[in-house]
Structure formats: structure tokens, C-alpha cells
Amino acid sequence: MEKMNNKNMIFIDKLRSSGLRPTKQRVEISRFLFKRKRTFHFTVEQLKNSMNLKRSKKISTATFYNTVHALKSAGYLKEFSLENNTSYYDTNITSHHHFFDNGKVIDIKSDKITFHKLPEAPKGKKIKNVEVVIRLENNN
């Protein structure tokens, strides 16, 4: 594989701990997703289009799906759904909430929402997490 320079170590580690060999394509995807400072929301199609736009040799659809799926299973990405039958992914894996504004997604830091009352889990179950979606509309 290409030289394992320090600049890629962190991206390669995420791949390895997701059970994936750090191939050229996967390292590029991992870097594209995780090099950024701000949180990133995307669908696999959007990811593929934005990465392949600037490439002569395109990365295949299957590789994008496989890599995103493995990173998600390992906990490096969070999946969520809007009402359009498409999976969205979020590079912010900390517990947090969302504004949904006509298909646009904005993160809400966890500490911005606190509860006064929450129901108990049904018998035999426990709460894994609590996620709030605040839907927005224009105020005219």
C-alpha cells in the first residue's frame, strides 16, 4: 500500500478498527469524511458524487456503500433518516439532537436540550438513547 505517513494514520486507524484493510480508495474516503472540523451530514450518493467529481479514476458505488457501512457499524458514523427513504450519515457521533428544516439538517448540542420528565422503559428493556428532532418552518 502507499506509504503510511502520519497524516493518514488517524484515517487508517478508523478503517482497521472497522475491520477494513486500508486500501487506497478507503483511505481517501476516510480522510474525506474525517479530516474536517465541522460535522458533516451526507447520503452515500452525495458522498460519491462529491468525491468522484474531482477524480479521473472513479471509486465505485459498491466501495462507497461498503466503506460507509463498515464505518457506521464500528461507530464512526451515525445513521439517521428523513422522510425520503434515504439513509443519511453524520460524522458527529456524540449524542446530540437535530433541527430538520425542509431537508436541511442542523446539529443541536446535547446540552441544549434537557428533560423535565421522561417515561420509563417497558419491562425488560432499558433506554439506549434519546434523540430529539425539532422541525422548523419559516415564520412569515
Add this chain to the structure above:
Amino acid sequence: MEKMNNKNMIFIDKLRSSGLRPTKQRVEISRFLFKRKRTFHFTVEQLKNSMNLKRSKKISTATFYNTVHALKSAGYLKEFSLENNTSYYDTNITSHHHFFDNGKVIDIKSDKITFHKLPEAPKGKKIKNVEVVIRLENNN
């Protein structure tokens, strides 16, 4: 059309106010959805299968999709999504929350959850609604 007896009035009204003529198929779908007392969560495929199972002359897939879509647009059904790229619908249109337990959905009455702190909407926007999902897991 068939005799407009009182027993179907309420189901026919929902169709008319959704912009749909009360045809035989649609009245049956509307009754199937709204005659029940308890809340009902379903996908269009599930609805189609359970209604067509007991029928000799099947209602077509397109009719199920059209009818559900119109009822939803008129506000008689609520749509939500799990992480499997399928649209779910809920006959409970009052504001409420959900437990998600491995693909199973349980309603939580609105007054079971209250907030201590909520963020403000971004400038130019206002909050349309707030929905909470509590994900469950088995406690071993």
C-alpha cells in the same frame, strides 16, 4: 357509488377532505385504517398485504400508495422513518413521541415527556414540532 350509509360517513369525509372521491377501494382503505380504536403503525406494503389477504379481488399497489399519500398530505396520517429506507405511517396524528425497539414502534403520549430546556429556532424560522425518539435495548 355504494349507498352512503352513516357507518361510512366518517371514512368518506376523510377521503373527500383529502381531495379524493370516495370510491369503493378508498372507502375500504379508509375504514381499515380509521375504524380502529388503538393507534396503528404500518408501511404501505404491510397495509396492502393485510387488506388483500382476505379479498378475492385485490386492490392494486398504486391505489394503496395514492390513498395513503393523500390522507397523509391532508393530515390524517403521520409519516415517520426508521433506518431501513421505508416509510412508516401512524394513525395517531396528535403530537406524540415514540419508543423504537428493534424495528417495533410504541407510542408515547405527549404529556409523558416535558422539557426543561429547548433551543430557540434559528433566525427567520420557528418551531413546527418537537419529536422525541427513545431507542430501547434489552437489559440483560
Add this chain to the structure above:
DNA sequence: CACTTAGTTTAGAACTATTATAAAGTAATT
């Protein structure tokens, strides 16, 4: 009522997001 019009049902085609397949290629191990 007939008659006309506008909306409806249906089977099937088309489409979109996603997963599966299998042949050719590459990383890791020896």
C-alpha cells in the same frame, strides 16, 4: 335518468436507493 366529463383503477414499466455477484486486482503473510 342517458350523456359527458373528470377523476380512478389497474397492470406493468420505470425509477431510486441499496445489496449481491463474480471476475480481475491488491494487501498481507510466508
Add this chain to the structure above:
DNA sequence: AATTACTTTATAATAGTTCTAAACTAAGTG
């Protein structure tokens, strides 16, 4: 350097959903 196991890719397959157009039916009209 050779072998093995995993990976990439194009393509086929699948699932959920929407579109299409011909046959049908509800509603409005005289």
C-alpha cells in the same frame, strides 16, 4: 517472490415507490 485472503469493480438483482396509459366509474348536466 509466492500464496492467500480480502478488495474493487461493473453489472445484475432487489425493494420500495412513482409513473403511464388504457379501461373503468363517480359526479355533474340537460
